[in-house]
Amino acid sequence: MKRKLIAAIGVAAMTATVAACGSGDDGGSGGSSDSITVWLMDGSAPEPWVEELSAAFEAEHDVEVNVEIQQWDGIQDRVITALSEDGTVDVLEIGNTHTVGYANTGGLADLADFADEPWNAPMLESTRVDDTLYAVPWYGANRVVIYDKGIWEEAGAEVPTTRDEWITALETIQENTDAEPIYLPGQSYYVMGGFVADAGGTFAVEEGDGWAGSLATPEGQAGMEFYAELQAFSNAPTDIDEAEPQQSTDVVPNGNVASWIGLGWEAAGAIAAIEEQGGEADFGYFPVPGETADQLGHVFLGGSNLAVSGRAGNSELANEWLRMATSQEWAQKFVDANNGGVVPNRTDVTASPEPGSFAEAMVASADVGYLPPLTTGWANVETLPNPIKELMTQALNGDDYQSAAEEADAEITERINRE
Template sequence: MKRKLIAAVGVTALTAALAACGDDGSGGGGGGDSDSLTVWLMDGSAPQPWVDELTAAFEEEHGVTVNVEIQQWDGIQDRLTTALSEDGTVDVLELGNTQTVGYANTGGLAELSELADEPWSPNMLESAQIDDTLYAVPWYGANRVVIYDRGLWEEAGAEVPTTRDEWIAALELIAENTEAEPIYLPGQSYYVMGGFVADEGGAFAVEDGEEWTGSLATPEAEAGMEFYARLQEFSSAPSDIDEAEPQQSVDIVPNQEIASWIGLGWEAAGAIAAIEEAGGEADFGYFPVPGKTADQLGNVFLGGSNLAISERAGNPEMAREFLRLATSQEFAQKFVDANGDGVVPNRTDVVAEPEPGSFAEAMVASADVGFLPPLTTGWANVETEPNPIKELMTKAINGEDYQAAAEEADAEITTRINRE
């Protein structure tokens, strides 16, 4: 789950970079010692004070040394595949929520049925289990919101929308009354588009017996794409790029007059830092992606991470105890409290109280309508470039026949998603 995709898969960049308690995260070290425990966490996934408190509490209670090794997102798939095929390399590990099912299907993860009855967030739990069997536990989630320039919206006389129609009306006012680009929206931000498809009751792909079938050539997917294209008409962004290249938060927003954009917490923080570094002052407001009606927010991709135990853990008993403590109500609440950028809690008994008007407030509001892509090993094949969903979006925005393009995309999705 690379940071630039949460995106595509996404996570928020949290307030503090996590430094290694063990080695430098190159993959050295290892489990297998009854007096130690090896934990792999991803770069940027937890504030250092939280890690320190957790490991100190665990070591005091169990007399076991915890070695936290920090892993980089780049190349993590290969490192995980290797580690999970070896005895004792890692005990507890963080996985992107779209990765978990794939590793569970290959037999790399231990069953965690004893933790199934904890009050996990229902939307986040879906990515951690297969056929009601738990192979990981939710850790945190994050999703996109609309980020807007308060001054430009005020200049245009635009108000924060509560429906799709009000959203379009606000963008029209900005176009009429300012020189700003009403919304920056590249043609291939496919997880944003997927939310609109989910609003219509559609999906990228659906289960068909024991296999999956692409489902973009449907009225629901076409309606979702039509709304995306309507928004994209207010943007000068090309139809054949996504939000990552160029990076919208640091390459586009700080250097152009952009009235609004759709992004993650780490992107908002990055844009603010870039604007301030250039001598400017950011005045961002935030609101959830609106739905079709005022009583239902729009669906948003719910990215995040799970925690799991290697089937070949060197210290499986202590791994389970560590996992239980790390995701307990006490430490889950401390994790939420420690993250000023905001995360979606993993448990229903954890309270998120973000500051009014903050990114986190808008993000948490959408958490109950988060959607996930198909949770199957082959989904990673679909996201490999050239991504058929992206290609379809560009064709649709450029006015090509939607049905023909969607049928072509569905055929490619079906082939890829059923390939392990």
């Protein structure tokens, strides 16, 4: 039976794309008794894994699996629309920080039958609302420190295992080379959030029936102070983030950068950009250090969950596909297909990345991953102008931290409690 791997490329094209993907002429493959529609995000799953899983599921259930590849740009609008319609999609991948919001729309099915699987505990946190399971973990990813081996060797800097050693390495690079010790723009707030988490804090805390910003605290200030200590070694402006300009393709390949903090796809992008310019990248990787050698620094644990639409055309088949895709067998195959470069969703799955690889450094930090407040209103906080970013710029520019943080907390509190 023919399998379909289809790219959906935008909000305007969604209706036409979904209709074109259906089996038969009913225009809604999710509503067909002999097919199932699965939405996966661009870049999430290696195509061989998708094809092998689809073939196995089709053989077992005698149905057609239509996998539609979605782009991240505009995905929230497409998902909300799909969850309000009958039979548009059966199973869908959703970002872990967006799961609560989609669940609160009433569009996701209750997955209580999946609760007893040996899920990765930090990843599982993003799948529940009021003890109801609305999704299951699929994979995680986090940032590590990426460094230029040649520059570090020239400087005589050693790979650190603690914060103090990290600062010493940056000082050594600054003293012995012309390189920028670390590229760290002023508004990389998920990096800063890890330092806040190291101190025992968070961006916002639950308060009564709502949430309240919590950066005007000793923990918030401690996190920001360490971020500022690192940022002092960077030439990056204090009023931009890592995406504009994109650090991996616009900054690192065109500058003399000794180190930076990034994700796996950013490391790959930097390597490709350097090679396109005729150069050769020689990167090393290490986890974000903690205050002591036996405790790594906290890192934002991004990633995706898998959920079933409450209006799935075939909820029974949707649950069966979800069970197969996240089983120990297929979860292990997924990790292996990614060369160990993702954080496994289950405790009975092992990531075995190559020694010295980005993946090895990333997986080492998986147990100290943190998540932002898991509530629908968190998306409002991240909308520009982001109050956390503005606080960071003010602090780096020398403004009084406490006053600026109190203003940021008030804005966070107002936004996060807004549906």
